[in-house]
Amino acid sequence: MQTEMLRKKFLNYFKSKGHTIVPSSLVVPHDDPTLLFTNAGMNQFKDVFLGKSKRDYTRASTSQKCIRVGGKHNDLENVGHTRRHLTFFEMLGNFSFGDYFKEDAIRFAFEVSTEVFGFNPDRIWPSVFEKDDEAFELWKAYIPEKRIVRFGEKENFWAMGDTGPCGPCSELLYDRGEKYGSAKNPYEDASGERYLEFWNLVFMQFNKLDPKTVEPLPKPAVDTGAGLERILSLSMDVDNVFETDVLRSLIAKIEEVSNVKYNPEDSQKSPAFRVIADHLRCLSFAISDGVVPSNVDRGYVLRKVLRRAVRYGRQLGLDKPFLKDILPKLVETMGNDYKELKTNESRIAEILTVEEESFLKTLKRGGTILNQIIASSKSHGNEISGEDAFKLKDTYGLPFEEIFLLAKDSGLTVNSKRFDELELEAKERSKQAHKASKQMASVNLFFEFLEKEGPTQFTGYNHISSDAQVKALVKDGEFVSRLNEGEEGLVILDKTPFYAEMGGQVGDEGTLVSKDVIFDVKDAKSPFKGVTAHIGKIEKGMLKINDSLIAKVNQERRQKIANNHTATHLLHWALEKVLGSHIKQAGSVVDDKRLRFDFSHHKAMTKDEIKNIEDLVNEKIRSNASVKSYEVSYETAQKREDIKQFFGDKYDDQVRVIDIDFSKELCGGTHTERLGNIGYFRILKESSIAAGVRRIEAISGSDAETFARMAEDTLEKAAKELKTTEDKLLSRIASLLEEEKKLNEKIKEFKNDKLAHVAEKLANHVETKSGIRFLVDIALIEPEDLKALADLLMSKFNLDVLAVGVKLFDGRCQVLSKISDKASRQSIKAIDLIKLISPLIEGSGGGKDLMAQAGGKSSERLQEALDKAKNHLVQTL
Known part of the structure; x- marks a missing residue:
């Protein structure tokens, strides 16, 4: 695969230039609430650029997984219909944190472009910020002056926000030839199709204090980004990113699954192939990194992506779940470099299928609702309201274009203005949810201190006290x-x-x-x-x-924390054993009283699974194996598949491994020396905290023993209350339940006898007029038996109209009315009788034509109310 080879060559080049190769972070930003998804290579270094933290290296290179489907960088609607828009892509980049600056960055970019990417230097056009004379002069060492162009702030000046790091850019453009336009230079190429941008070098050399004031940064930095798929399209000399190897192989798989041939020139069906290929990558990487389709935040965006893929799949005749059938090809082509795809393949397939099945049902339901809306709209001005159109799109996933066409076929219009307003409101709500958080004022305080005094030396792995x-x-x-x-x-x-x-x-x-x-x-x-x-x-x-x-340090508390932390590692290991290798940590809390572990899993655990996990953990605790810790280089750790590390976590050059033979994890926390110190482990609770994320709360040691004793005490008290022994408690409970069942049957029999007796007495008051048999009276029964009595009276004595009331001991009352079909045909309605009765008993009620009921505060006027209903009935008949 050329993708794999080019990615490797790029990273190896920068490794040879002293750069630390940093793994791609998660597509879910690790600690940045301002981002929906990771959308650039610099995201994981944002804190370094802001001066908020330091790394053990000053130059780095990455191939970063990126998703752009929301906010400022929202390419979703363009995907499939343009040559280069993608929701998922890889961003190649190199970074300098106060190390090299423009001269080296430009040299590296030229060497990589010509030697690694293999581009013709005669077709490379650099652009620089119009006031950046330094970059212009530096480029002249590699490119003739006539091919270096200057652009303004809009095109060639980058800023992190209204305040903070900023600086000029230098973009590398590649002349793809006259096939893509007649423009003689980038100035004339408004579309950017002929002179295609393939790399952007950002020179962070200023700090923006306010929109009009900037000052030089003490240590300028470099941030670059080159889209891997775009580089490949240029190096393979294809005019479309979907013709590059990975995406084209996915399209070939879609051809096989759909039994439809892909024709890039077919404007009707070719977008469907491209949408599905791109969206599958986006979905698979997001799910493997812990996001699950849902109705909120990232999950909502992911669900939108999936539903778009399904809708386009229907254009190819794919009306059943199909994404799982294409997934193996993605794992085959990208799984070697992104092992999380292989690890989570079965889980990704399952989640995709469940979501597809759910959406197909929704589409069917949405189609029904659309028909109802069309019918309703025809009687209300022949227009589908903006609210209805937005509901169909937002809730049922029907695209506006499809709603518009179906409306047109039915002779209707759509209130597109109101629809657009609602879409804008939804986008604004999304932006508000992801507003940038303010930086802590104290950060710069400690940055300067660290520069002067150096880091605090931690001695706590081996000692709980020290001179300082x-x-x-x-x-x-x-x-x-x-x-x-x-x-x-x-x-x-x-x-x-x-x-x-x-x-x-x-x-x-x-x-x-x-x-x-x-x-x-x-x-x-x-x-x-x-x-x-x-x-x-x-x-x-x-x-x-x-x-x-x-x-x-408080030694007793520290030991409990250490025990719980090691127990968390055991729990993680046991979860993988019982539930599968797809388990991914999504957060944890460890203190002296408990441990909490969040993990990706798509359904609730069974009681047997929880017991199995407890058994596995306690078995390891009883083994009393030693807990070893040692340091290795992060580069070494990356190559070892037996060491668990968390994608997205930030690691130093040297990392600490917690090694319990069967479980090895990168971890900087404190741990117990032997597993036996943990003592005992119990799970208190397993629950859901978000779509696809479960939480286990557990305890260990003396706290677990106390929990077990409390359970024993409860068992002992229960046995004592039931006058039996603990070993016979279950049989005693079974016996009592059987007795209760027999008593309930006797009570039911007694109640039925009583109701039959009451019904017989009330039957003496049945009257007939105009062939309608009716009964209006008060019954001496419990209010919960009112409905049963009414059913008995209606069926046994062939009543057509019934209104029966019950007085309660607290002065309140209840009334129930039932009407037969025969009486209903004479326009007699149960709800009408209840409306007559309710005001007199100071109550309210409701119901339908054949049955209604009411409750009132005044039982003293119940007879008066029933008499009024009876008189109305007689007059009606």
Whole structure:
């Protein structure tokens, strides 16, 4: 596959230039609520560009999985109808974090374009920002001046937002020849079809303070992006990204599944092939990274993508679930480089099929509803309202074009103006849900501190106390020189045994003490990578910069946390054993009282599955195997399939492995030394927290023992209450249930006898007029038996009209009315009788023509109300 080869050659080139090859992050942004999906290579480095954190490397290269289906970068409606729009694509990129700048970035780009991509240098046209003379001069070393073009801010200046890092761009354009237009240069090529952009180099050299004010960054950075599929279309000399190897192989598979031949020139059917090929990639990568189609946020967007693929599939005669049949070809072509596709193949197939089946039912229902709307619209101005059209599109997935055509066929119009307004409102709501979050004001504070003092040394893997020196004190968000007795603040030390909250594990508690000082540590956090902040209060004395003290972690609490953290690793391993290899961690919380583990799975666990997991975990605990930890290079860890790592997590050059023989995970948390220290493990609860995401809450050690004893105590008390022993409790319960069943039968028999007796007495008051038999009276029964009595009276005594009331002990009353078909034909309605009765008994009621009922506050006037209903009935007859 040329895709695989070109991706590898690109990354190897930059590796040879000292770049760290960083794996693609998830298509779901790891820690950025401002993004719906990862849409650029720089997303995973955003915190570095913002000065919010540092990495162990200053230059990096990636091939990033990207999805563009929402917000500013929404290509969904274009996919299938243009030559280069995709919802899923790979972005090749190289990055410099204060290392090299324009000169090297331009040199790298030219060498890769000509030596790796194999492009003809005579057809490369660089563009630069109109005021960027430096970039213009640098390009002259590789490209004749006449082929270097200048553009304005709109085309060649990049900004992260209204404020923050920004800078000029240099785009590389490739002249595809006269076949794509007669323009002589990029200035004349408005469509961009002939001079196709294939790489963008962003030079972050300024910091935008406000829309009009910029200042130079102390350490300029480089961010580049080249779409792999677009590069391939140029290197393979095809005019369409869908003619590149991976996408074309998927189209061939669609031909096989649909038994329809693909013809790129067929404007009616060719878009369907392209839509399905692209959307399958988007869906498969998103699902493998933990997103599941749903009605909210990312899941809603994914559901839209799937439904679009299904609708286009119907154009090829695919009216049953078909995406799973194409999936194996995607796994075959991309699974070697993206192993998550292989790991999750069966799960992806299952979710796709369930969603397709659901949507096909929805389409059938939507078609029925559309017919109802058409019928209704014909009697209301011959127009389908914007609200109805939007509902059909948003709820039932019918595209506006299809609604419009069906309306036209029925001689109707569609209120497209109102439809557009509702679409705009929906988009605005989506934007509001993903508004950019403000950066923490304290970030720059710690950035400067780290530059000066260096990182806090963590000694807590092997020690729970250590000598330390105070390096900084923070109060109310500002550095201070001292903290006085009674004051709260943050203490930063040169070294510490305190684990700062990270990776789901809570921070340690303890004390910082010296001869004259006690600082009570309530929590430990890392406000900036490399900095550990001890959060608490001065209980005694005063702390100053450079003071020496002893940092002591609460040992008992730390041990419980360590036990629970190791138990979480065991739980993860057991889940994979019982449920399958598709299990993917979606979050965790570990503290001294419990552990919580979120994971991707599409259905609730059974009781047997939960028991099996508990058994597996406890079996490993009893083995008392040792828990080893060691460091390896991240590059080594990536090559080892036995080490579990989490796509999207950010790792340093050296990573820590927690090794329990059968379970190996990259993890920076604290763990117990032997599994036996955990003691005992119990699952408290398994539940759903989102579509396709489950949560397990569990406990270990003494907390699990207490839980088990509570269950035993409950069992003992139950046995005592039922006057039996614990071993005979189930048989005693079975016996009581049998007794209850017999008693209920006797009660039912007694009630039936009583109702029959009451009915016989009431039958003496049955009257007849004009051939209609009717009864209006009060019954001495329980209110819950009212309906049963009414049914008995109507059937046994052939009544046509019945209105029977019951008085309650608290002064309230109830009335029920039933009408036969015979009486109904004479325009007698149960609801009319109830409407007559309700006001007199200070109540309200409802129902239909043949049966209605009411409840009232005044039972004293029940007889009066019934008499009124009876008189009305007699007059009617």
